[in-house]
Amino acid sequence: MPNTELVISFLKIGAFSFGGGYTMIPFIQKEIIYRHQWIPLNDFIDIVGIAEITPGPIAINSSTFVGYRIGGVIGSLLSTVSVVLVPFLLVMMLAPFFLKIKGSPAVRRAFKGIRPAIIGLIASAAITLGKAAMIDIKSMIICIVVFVMVYRVKFHPVFGIIAAGMLGVILY
Template sequence: MSILIEMFISFLKIGAFSFGGGYAMLPLIEREIVKSNNWISYKEFVDIIGISQMTPGPIAINSATFVGFKVAGILGSIAATLGVISFSFILVTIANHYIVKFKESYIMKAALAGMRPAMIGLIISVFLSLGRESYKDIKSVIIGFIIFGLLLTNKFHPIITILISGILGILLYGLLPI
């Protein structure tokens, strides 16, 4: 099977079976692109997540585009991106007709209430996986605690925290290579 078809199908699965937004998709993205298909390394996966968060747009689409490009160039990025958005596009197109009818449905509300805790579990799972890969030394832990403290106490804008993280990285890893 062509790599483009494989990428489309893998990202179609990611788009079809991931509910709850981009962060909830990360475990499935990780499994498909790092573990099952070995298209990128885990370190590259962590880097792609970082880049996907810094660039405009949904994390799943950005991730699909980056991975597709890395593996198969422009056609790969098109195949992966189309794969990740196809199911949602079709579902929303169909659901749009029925959404008003089922908007107040007890069953729909109950199903969504049951899915919310699962989404938090998926996000925590990815947090732990990314943490194991990202916090490799005391410098990375220091940067993490500083940024966490800034976000918790001062409600810094995410762009400011990214810039501060970059400066801390330059200082701790570039100027003080201990």
């Protein structure tokens, strides 16, 4: 696979993903799994899991892992730089302007409209990844236990991941 396709894909993902790393997951999924069919969904779920437990933003980590999987070390470098390049340039160019208009009613209304869309993107990723990850009753038990620990009991997500790993060892 030519590296140019990898660069173009991750430039698009970085350019059109708003709202942070979790909102990039559906874009990465669509581009990498469905459009190019470079990796299967189950492998992507593993990559997201690895990206979640390694330090750094999930979007950068997942793009690095996907790039490595597709093109080795060069692929990981290209995908990582590509996914951050457009947002970095936009922030550098727009930050001074945004500071002047951030209090504007139109900008506030635009962000009120963007927030629900971000939640929709995160929910879409959760449902898609959840369908592929829920393979049996054991995986559903792990999901419910971690959800309750993190959402209701307010455990730190890292402890949820550790608990899921321990439950995986015990149940599988």
